[in-house]
Amino acid sequence: MVATNKSNGDSSFIYNPELLRNLEWNSVQNKVTPFITNEQPGEDYFLVRPLQIDDYEKGYLHLLSQLTIVGEITKEEFQSQFLKMQKAGCYFVTVIEDIRDSKIIASATLATELKFVHKCGERARLEDVVVNNTYRGKQLGKLIVLTVTLLGKKLGCYKMSLDCKDPLIPFYKSLGYTLEPGNANTMMLRFESKL
Ligand SMILES: CC(=O)SCCNC(=O)CCNC(=O)[C@H](O)C(C)(C)COP(=O)(O)OP(=O)(O)OC[C@H]1O[C@@H](n2cnc3c(N)ncnc32)[C@H](O)[C@@H]1OP(=O)(O)O
Numbered sequence: 380m381v382a383t384n385k386s387n388g389d390s391s392f393i394y395n396p397e398l399l400r401n402l403e404w405n406s407v408q409n410k411v412t413p414f415i416t417n418e419q420p421g422e423d424y425f426l427v428r429p430l431q432i433d434d435y436e437k438g439y440l441h442l443l444s445q446l447t448i449v450g451e452i453t454k455e456e457f458q459s460q461f462l463k464m465q466k467a468g469c470y471f472v473t474v475i476e477d478i479r480d481s482k483i484i485a486s487a488t489l490a491t492e493l494k495f496v497h498k499c500g501e502r503a504r505l506e507d508v509v510v511n512n513t514y515r516g517k518q519l520g521k522l523i524v525l526t527v528t529l530l531g532k533k534l535g536c537y538k539m540s541l542d543c544k545d546p547l548i549p550f551y552k553s554l555g556y557t558l559e560p561g562n563a564n565t566m567m568l569r570f571e572s573k574l
Pocket residue numbers: 445446505506507508509510511514515516517518519520521522541542543544546547549550
C-alpha cells in the first residue's frame with residue numbers, strides 16, 4: 380500500500396482515519412496486558428485518532444513540551460505547518476484524546492520516507508512519542524507506539540526505526556524493537572542552537 384492521505388474524506392485530519400481500522404493487533408497480543416487496541420483503548424473516554432487541525436486548542440503543544448523544547452507557536456503557525464504536513468502525505472501523527480475534557484494526552488508520529496533501495500521501498504521512523512505525565516503508567520505509551528507501528532506495517536514499510544535515550548531501551552524492546560549488533564548507533568550534527 381502506498382502511504383497517502385489523498386483519500387481523506389475529512390480534511391481536518393492529518394491523514395485518513397480509516398487507515399487506523401483493522402490493524403493487525405493479533406500479531407502483538409502478548410505485548411499489552413490487559414489487552415487494549417486503538418479501537419478498544421480500555422476506557423470509553425479515550426479516542427485514538429490522527430492529529431486534527433484544531434488540536435492546537437486541545438493542548439497538543441503543551442503535551443509536546445513534555446518531550447522537548449517546542450518554543451512559542453501561534454495558532455496560525457501551527458495550522459500552516461499542519462497543512463504542509465498533511466499535503467506531504469507522509470506524516471502519520473497519531474494522538475489519544477481524553478474526550479471528557481477534550482485534551483490530547485498522548486502522541487506518536489510515524490514518518491515515512493520513499494526510497495530507491497528495497498525495490499523503490501518505503502521506510503518508516505517512529506518519532507515524538509509522549510504521554511501526558513498524569514496519564515503515564517497506564518499502558519498508553521505502549522498503545523500509541525504499537526498503533527503507529529502496526530500502521531507502518533499496514534502501509535507496507537520495509538522497516539521502522541527510532542532513536543531513544545538509554546533508559547527507554549527496555550520499553551521499546553518490550554514492543555518488538557531491537558538493537559541490531561553493529562548497527563545501533565545514532566550520530567548527530569545539530570544545526571539549531573537552543574530556542
Ligand atoms: C522515539 C521517541 O520519541 S523516544 C521519546 C520517548 N518519550 C519521552 O521520553 C517523553 C517522556 N516520557 C513519556 O512520555 C512516557 O514515559 C513514555 C511515552 C516513554 C511511556 O509512556 P507510559 O504511558 O508511561 O508507558 P506505559 O504505561 O505503556 O509503560 C510501559 C512500560 O514502559 C516502562 N517505562 C515507561 N516509561 C519509562 C521510562 N521513562 N524509562 C524506563 N521505562 C519506562 C514502564 O515501566 C512500563 O513497564 P512495564 O510494562 O514492565 O511495567
